[in-house]
Amino acid sequence: MRYQSGPAKPAHVFGRGAEWDGLTGFVNRPFPHAMLGIVSGRRRMGKTYLLRALAEQRGGFYFGATAGTEAESLRQFSSALAEHVGSPVPFSFDGWDDAITYLFGLAAPGRGDAPLLVVIDEFPYLVQTAPQLPSLIQREIDRFQVEESRMRLLLCGSAMSVMGGLLASTAPLRGRAQLELVVRPFGYRAAADFWGVAGDPGLAARLHAVVGGTPAYRRQFLADDVPASLRDFDDWICRTVLSPFSPLFREARYLLAEEADIRATALYHSVLAAVAQGNTTRGGIAGYIGRKSVDISHPLNVLEDSDLLVREPDVFRAGKSQYRITEPLINFYEAVMRPAWARLESGQAAEVWERASERFAAQVAGPHFEAVCREYVLGxxxxxxxxxxxxxxxxxxxxxxxxxxxxxxxxxxxxxxxxxxxxxxxxxxxxxxxxxxxxxxxxxxxxxxxxxxxxxxxxxxxxxxxxxxxxxxxxxxxxxxxxxxxxxxxxxxxxxxxxxxxx
Known part of the structure; x- marks a missing residue:
C-alpha cells in the first residue's frame, strides 16, 4: 500500500529521518479505522522533541503526563483536551472511561477528513495510577476496527519495561498496534555530527565513549559546552561529567532510579559495576557481587528489559554469551566515577581523572571501541x-x-x-x-x-x-x-x- 507523503521533517529536528518517516507513514496511512502506535526509548533521546514537532505540524493533540495521582492526572488531561478543542470551560470527566470514550469520539466520521493525531507522552505515569487505561484503549481500538475512525493514537514512554509490556503476551493491547518504534541513541557518526566534532575522530571517539549518542546531554544538560579540541577533552571531562555542579554528574544514578521495575538500586549498581570491571559472563558477574548465578537472573532480566544491559551471544560457541552495558555514561560512571565518588564530590576531578587514565582506556574506551567497530561493519x-x-x-x-x-x-x-x-x-x-x-x-x-x-x-x-x-x-x-x-x-x-x- 502506498502511503500519502507528508510534510518534510522540520529543520530544527536533527537527524531522525527514519523515525520521522515511520511516524508520518503511520499518520498518513489511508486506513479507515483507528490505529495505535507505541513509541519508546530511554530518557533524553529526544522522543518528546520529535513527537511535539509532529503534533505541531499535523495540528494534533499532544499531552505530556507527569507523576501524580489518578485524579490529578485526569484533571490535567481533561484541561489539555478542552484547550485543544477550543472549549471555553475545562472538561470534567467522571473517570478515564469517559475521557477515553470522548477522545476517540473526536475522530469519528463527519468531524473532519484528515487523520486525527493524538500523542500521549510518558504514558507509564498514567498507567501507574490508572492500570485500567490499556484495557479502555483496547476497547475503543476494537470498536473502531469495525466502525470508521480517523484516530491515530501514539502512546509514548521512557520506562522501557512498562512500554515493552504493553504489547507482550496477554496484555490488553497485544496485537492492536500498527507501529512499534524505539527511539535509540544516535549512532557514533551521527553523534559526532550532532556535537560538531566529526572533523576530529580522536575527540569524537572519546566523547562518544563517555556520553554516547544521547542528544539531551549536549543542549539541555551542558548548554552546548563542547570540547574545543582533543587537547581540551581532559578539561571538558573535569568541568562537566566529573564536576559535582554539572547535571551529568549524577545522571547515571538517575537513569537507574527512573526505571519502574528497579527497587533496590544497590544490587543493580553492583551488577553493572561487575560488567564495567570486565566480568561479562553470568558466572563472572555472580562471583564479583558474591551471589550464585541463579540468584542474579532477576536483576539481569530487569536490566535487559530496561535496555541498560544487552546479552551478546558468542557467534562461535552455542550457549555462550557476554553482557555489555548499552549506555556509555553508566559504564563510565561504574568504571571511573563510582570508585572515587567521595573525592569527586569534594571537587577533586582533576586528580581523579589523572589517575583514571588506564581504567578509562581498559574498561571504557576499549570495550566501547569494539562495539563501534561492530557498528561500522553493520553500517x-x-x-x-x-x-x-x-x-x-x-x-x-x-x-x-x-x-x-x-x-x-x-x-x-x-x-x-x-x-x-x-x-x-x-x-x-x-x-x-x-x-x-x-x-x-x-x-x-x-x-x-x-x-x-x-x-x-x-x-x-x-x-x-x-x-x-x-x-x-x-x-x-x-x-x-x-x-x-x-x-x-x-x-x-x-x-x-x-x-x-x-x-
Missing part, C-alpha cells in the same frame, strides 16, 4: 564484504593445541541452510591503545585455520584489524598485498577509505 563498512551480510558479533575461538583462546572482536558469520555449511565472512580484532602489528594478523589467521578445521566455510573469509592507535609498517605492507583490512579512526568516521581488501 558503512558492510559494502567492504563480498558476501551477503550475516550475523555480526564477537566470540572466542579455542586453540586446543596452543592451549589458548583467541578473542575475535568483530566477526561476520552466516549460518548454514539446507546443505550449505556455516560460513565466516570476516574475522577482526580491535585495539584502542595498541599499535597493531603482524602478530595480530597471525592470530586472526590462526583463528581462521581453526574454524576451517571445525567444518566452517572460510574460503571467502577476510581478516580485519581495527585500531585507534595505528598500524605498524609491516602490517601496512601486508594490507597492500591484500587479504587484510586496516581500519583506523579516520576510516571509522568516513574521512578515509580502509587500506587493503577482503576476498
Amino acid at each position: 558503512p563498512g558492510r559494502s567492504l564484504l563480498s558476501t551477503s551480510l550475516g550475523e555480526v558479533g564477537g566470540g572466542v575461538v579455542t586453540d586446543s593445541k596452543e592451549r589458548r583462546q583467541i578473542q575475535i572482536d568483530v566477526a561476520v558469520v552466516e549460518p548454514g541452510s539446507g546443505g550449505s555449511r556455516p560460513s565466516v565472512a570476516l574475522l577482526g580484532e580491535a585495539k584502542w591503545g595498541t599499535v597493531m602489528g603482524v602478530g595480530h594478523l597471525e592470530r586472526l589467521s590462526r583463528a581462521r585455520e581453526l574454524l576451517t578445521a571445525r567444518g566452517m566455510d572460510t574460503t571467502r573469509c577476510g581478516l580485519a584489524c581495527f585500531s585507534a592507535a595505528g598500524f605498524s609498517d609491516a602490517l601496512r605492507a601486508e594490507a597492500e598485498r591484500g587479504g587484510v583490512l586496516l581500519v583506523g579512526l579516520d576510516e571509522l568516521y568516513g574521512r578515509a577509505m580502509p587500506t587493503g581488501f577482503v576476498p
